[in-house]
Amino acid sequence: MTRDSAGGSGDSKDGNVSVVYDLAPDCTASDVEPNRPYLASINGIVEYGIFVDLSENVSGLVHESVLEGTFSVGQELAVELEEVRDNGDMAFQPADVDLEEDDYTVEPVAHDYPLTGTDRLEANVGEQVHLEGEIVQIKQTGGPTIFHIADEYGVVPCAAFEEAGVRAYPSVEVGDIVRVTGTPETREESVQIEVDGLSKLDGEDATEARERLEAALEERAQPHDVDPLIEWPAFEKLRPNLMEVATLLRRTVLEGRPIRVRHHADGDGMCAAVPLQLALENFIAEVHQDENAPQHLIKRLPAKAPFYEMEDATRDLNFALEDRERHGQQLPLVLMLDNGSTAEDVPAYETLAHYDIPIVAIDHHHPDPDAVGGLLDAHVNPYLHDEDYRITTGMLCVELARMIDPDLTDDLRHVPAVAGVSDRSKADAMEQYLELAAENGYDEDRLRDVSEALDYAAFWLRYNSGDHLIQDVLELSDADEDRHRRLVTFLADRSRRDVDRQLNAAMNHVEHERLDSGVHLYRIDVENHAHRFTYPAPGKTTGEIHDRKIQETGDPVITVGYGPDFAVLRSDGVRLDIPRMVSELEAEIPGGGVSGGGHLVVGSIKFVKGKRQDVIDALVEKMAAADIDEALSSAAPLEN
């Protein structure tokens, strides 16, 4: 006799070696297949045959008519199914393997439990179920260990108790495929499975399950192939890119990974971030058997700077590491919106990269793909497709939100127009967006009011996301229309009154100069001639002065608002290239500490206080050398 112990891989060797199947104790009659030799143990001998056990639940008679030789109780032999009687009794016959003489390998057979998907738990509360899935989070409480398990249908918390505060199933880790037996119970905040048993799948079982899960996840991650709100050839170039991001985000949710949204705190940034937040919250709620999952798994954070600041990235990382420690959460995916395309983002990205935190940027600022490309898991930017800032991030993200949750469509029809108005987009699609908005009750005045109200609210919210207030301003998520209208009117009026107040103080101090190129140059010292630390901030103050001066003197116009160590630039009708000017100034003015960026014709520059005069002089010289180009217009103001 030679018994080989076969691994789970179950590769049967050459023809000479037989395979004998060994049922696990919990196997039932349904696990027995015809024409297969099973290991059996004799538990009784009677006149008309012998009784054999194949598992705790599978026994049967081998009739004396098919037996040869002598047997003793406890002896093992190989049998195969002869028949199942009408009453369920099973009859076996000796299989063609002699355990004493032949070479054979033993193949264990696990009970093939019918699996209950996480979508059917509520219907099975209180009854034992089995499920298979991937571990996506492990939280050790002082009581049980909570495994969050994702299967084809969703994610469910499973509580396993070993001893108070002691990790149950310590060899199981995030990413493992497991089979769980347990009982769904209704808990305060979720349906939770009380675990009776949990085993890690290995070998073929794991591979098979992983493939099945992977296929299901892939399918479930598929975004909805919605028609864009308007027909727009330029957008079509970016659409495949957005579909990929939609897939990635849906998959992130399905895998139980948190999402941290960092967005530019202006009108376009909020038109991008808020619809996406709502779409993702809806999808999280659909996937997770946990009332509080959306609250735990997505967080939206406005950013004042036009890039991802090290301080924000460090804080994000710090919170992520704490959440992992305390709640066993995976580290988040970071989603940069209307921000995140430039070299200034690199230090923050590299910091996160050390923790393998995936990062996605959707932006319409002039990108530096060489700098950020390798650090981003996905990068959507019109410039990468020969388009430019006129396709705003809000326009892109409304479509992205609809790919994730198309049910939001009716709520979002006016949002791209708000984004476009906020960023003064001159996209060819603006006309269609404005029409679409008008059909939904938003004429241009109302759009401008909403845009103004967003600016004002964002300023006072500072670092708070102000979810409800912003949703009311954007009339999203069941906002009361009447309140929305009154609120928008009020905030927009207030904003304009504060802008007027600021400009009353500032306009007298705007210095005018006609450059040789014919460009009108306006300069304002916002440190000395504007209110500090209040609304509007220097960027918007400069932009508003610029707009008024265009009215007065007409194109081409450049406006510079400067403080002790910064300047904000706006231009219309001039072919500026601010990113290049910044690079040149950096090189030309030693000790100037120049840095900055933005769009081509609107941006901001920083320098050291003591070199202000030199930097601004050099800047003006460069501006004077710039060509006039009436097509170019400044987009949204930059905050600083």
Added chain:
Amino acid sequence: MTRDSAGGSGDSKDGNVSVVYDLAPDCTASDVEPNRPYLASINGIVEYGIFVDLSENVSGLVHESVLEGTFSVGQELAVELEEVRDNGDMAFQPADVDLEEDDYTVEPVAHDYPLTGTDRLEANVGEQVHLEGEIVQIKQTGGPTIFHIADEYGVVPCAAFEEAGVRAYPSVEVGDIVRVTGTPETREESVQIEVDGLSKLDGEDATEARERLEAALEERAQPHDVDPLIEWPAFEKLRPNLMEVATLLRRTVLEGRPIRVRHHADGDGMCAAVPLQLALENFIAEVHQDENAPQHLIKRLPAKAPFYEMEDATRDLNFALEDRERHGQQLPLVLMLDNGSTAEDVPAYETLAHYDIPIVAIDHHHPDPDAVGGLLDAHVNPYLHDEDYRITTGMLCVELARMIDPDLTDDLRHVPAVAGVSDRSKADAMEQYLELAAENGYDEDRLRDVSEALDYAAFWLRYNSGDHLIQDVLELSDADEDRHRRLVTFLADRSRRDVDRQLNAAMNHVEHERLDSGVHLYRIDVENHAHRFTYPAPGKTTGEIHDRKIQETGDPVITVGYGPDFAVLRSDGVRLDIPRMVSELEAEIPGGGVSGGGHLVVGSIKFVKGKRQDVIDALVEKMAAADIDEALSSAAPLEN
């Protein structure tokens, strides 16, 4: 036969239409009134009469002697009560309505359960009770829905379970009157009713219950009619006003609405806010069957600015909307103390107004009732009664706190004197307040120490309310007297040492000028000649310089402390009108960006940095033109 289905309104029509009452299945004998026709169903016929059922619990005999005609089991007829026998058996007789022939309407009768008030729940833990009240908060958890219900006696949480995370009784909303059947249970943080049934009352029942609740609330909201701590005619003018606010605040608590207190972060502001916070906490604890209710329902927040800043209002609104979303709380009442009377408060108020958030202001700063009047639900200010800032907010609020909870009286006797000393009040009542304080162990030195200690602690607490520390300084809420004394001495000494340190740096740089009117004008550049970002802030620094200069040169004195974009003004013995001067400067200096306010003779002004010289020159000119008036004295310093 014509059976009209009558609505809940139960209006009986003209004389021809009879009303027949239909008992609900759970009605008992106590619901049956004499001389009323009831719908009955025959359930047995015997020789001596017929047995009828009026409800599951109400049956009886109609004797054959009063019957005419023939009957069958199951047949309906109208009966009325004949008598209730000693053994409880009921006898009926046919009513004067023939269901076959007459027109009639059916009026349903609900079982008149004896109601258990929320004041008697602890005595009924584990037994089924019934209660009626108004829904004041609905919190959807992942498990049950929690309805907070207010009846005549208090507010109790009621947990109704439909399905995990699914809203129970979805048609019921905050503000509805409901009847609840359920079982009070002791929970970790409260007594809570486990709901067996909940029904919304309609029509007359609702009207009746609402009137009953309203009457009870009105009565319970009545403040205590306490005698003021001292007799003071000037105060009497404001007393009815304060009684109204006391009623409003008690009612706010009874209705389960949260309260957010925003107060000026100085001595008077804290003497106003802290006693009121304690009184309201006590009343909340009395009303709510929830240990944590005071913590959830009242929050005190100091404000640095002399008005309600947009940033604070936006933050308050944001939190309120989040609390509504997460905990189903009503939006709060905002209570402005020692602050909130001027046009500068309008933007903040208007922001809140869009969410119908009630606002109450109690203040003694020079008010602009035209600006704020329409935005406030109540406004108490001595100026509205021909009194002035000498009646400090702390004096008013100590009386207000006592109207809400008179048991605080013994703890509060010294507090008006602290408030008066803090604000240097020259009220005619100061003498009496000082005497009262002296009787309670507070001589003037100790009062000044407490006032100084409050200033110092408030500065370092920044945006924290520092509840315990401030209570220890004010010797409130069971503060240990010994610690209180040592702490006050220490903080006051520290404060004086830091003031001395500051003045050591600054006094040499104070510029003196004798105006033509004879007024001594002192100026100090606090940006260049005082420590920045530390204690004492520019307002207090200027005030302390002013006080020392009065000692040196005597009245009349004006002191101006200026920074790059602000100036702080203090005056004694001069008839200034700072609010008017600010308005004039605003008009006279284009591009100056002047704003500001305060009391008549003490205040602060903001302007743009580049116009400082112009603004201060113009200001001095106006001061030079002001009349001398020895009665006028600067009150408390303003922080900025």
Added chain:
Amino acid sequence: MTRDSAGGSGDSKDGNVSVVYDLAPDCTASDVEPNRPYLASINGIVEYGIFVDLSENVSGLVHESVLEGTFSVGQELAVELEEVRDNGDMAFQPADVDLEEDDYTVEPVAHDYPLTGTDRLEANVGEQVHLEGEIVQIKQTGGPTIFHIADEYGVVPCAAFEEAGVRAYPSVEVGDIVRVTGTPETREESVQIEVDGLSKLDGEDATEARERLEAALEERAQPHDVDPLIEWPAFEKLRPNLMEVATLLRRTVLEGRPIRVRHHADGDGMCAAVPLQLALENFIAEVHQDENAPQHLIKRLPAKAPFYEMEDATRDLNFALEDRERHGQQLPLVLMLDNGSTAEDVPAYETLAHYDIPIVAIDHHHPDPDAVGGLLDAHVNPYLHDEDYRITTGMLCVELARMIDPDLTDDLRHVPAVAGVSDRSKADAMEQYLELAAENGYDEDRLRDVSEALDYAAFWLRYNSGDHLIQDVLELSDADEDRHRRLVTFLADRSRRDVDRQLNAAMNHVEHERLDSGVHLYRIDVENHAHRFTYPAPGKTTGEIHDRKIQETGDPVITVGYGPDFAVLRSDGVRLDIPRMVSELEAEIPGGGVSGGGHLVVGSIKFVKGKRQDVIDALVEKMAAADIDEALSSAAPLEN
């Protein structure tokens, strides 16, 4: 008969008065001692004697042979044990006290339960146990009262329910010694005892228990007597001091008191604080039957200023008072690391002193023991032992951490070298520390990288402790080595790049002057010629300039980096005494508002903006007068 009621003290009076012992109802046979008179009550009279009860569980026969006189059921008499039969039956005989005739006092005897230590609770879950200990925390919830009780082995929460939200055992307070009967149960976050009975021990019982607990605590508080990582005579002088602090800290943990660590936010400060935090967390976890105890009981907070700011102290006090109110926690011990030795710390210390908050400082900055000595419960500082800043706080605290938890040793071998490199220590032990680090894979380049990475991470973390990030940088607490290496390289590179960027802006503006003494003096206006509000801060910027200038021109060098109201000083090879210079300037420049401090040859000075020129001129004059001393070298940069 004269029965005196004896107190618990049990002092028997003069010879004439007998003592009769009275068993409590729950006493068992084990409580009965031979030769002692016990109070007994007759419950049956039979032919052969009388049956007596001594307690509910203790009865026995008094044989007629030893009886005299007549007896009745219910009558009391004094008996003593005659024998215990084999079957456990007890026989008594009359004691030598006649209750009718003699004077006697009654001494109650409590059942002497076998106590279960808190170390054996898990083994007794579900079974009633008894334990004795000191109350260290009382938290009133809306349900039960939670008493945290410390015995010889640890601390356990005990839940006693009186009525919802009502304080159980209201006479029992923190600090009392109690005996508890109850059942250990497994809870979500802990093993907790459900209390059946709790009694305060008085008199001898309390004294005895307290002595037993005290002896056990004292023994358990003993630190581990580990050999220092290196042999170092200078360190030996401080070692007994550190052992005392280790004892104090272990004892603080054993008594359930929280610990709040405030440390200088630089490399040395973190090398001191993080190992200590880990050691204390481990010890807390060992002592407390509560998963979350480390999280609740220790908090590490970085401080930017080189002293304990009033704002930080006020915030710490405020949180401590809130935690006491909400969770019944004791007020914390404050542990100052790499900070806290100077007069500037006094106001903060005095504030905490009013609440009897113990404070320990471990520091290597030049101390002012006269100022802080009386305010500190322990003060470890090399200057107090004729050593100096070259023994860094990190070096001290690594040894302290090992005294508390020696199992950390293997993780910490490189940390003193990191601390030394961070603070540029020229300690004679540096060579040994560097060797030790090298043996553990840390060559000097890697040490410098870690130091640089700590600076950079600390800057961006601002007020966050960033536990995981810093542990990864220091390769502590199971940090992944590969991530640690990549992270350190990245952060160090970034830091150097930002420093280069800063110095590119600044170096051109450094002013050079050769003092008469031959010292090279370099000055830089960091306000005007460096980037503000970003990394590196003025302190580090000045330090880096200083280092480059030493390379250029060689010793002796002084570098001054000044802003509008501060200056940072670095010197090498010059005998400066910055603390003395600050005192002199304070006196010499009226209205200058000078303050400051630091080490002898490196420090920072504050002044009022308007006196900058005067202060810096006077400072340079003093520097010019200083002797050259090549041995003196600047230590770590100071942040400001």
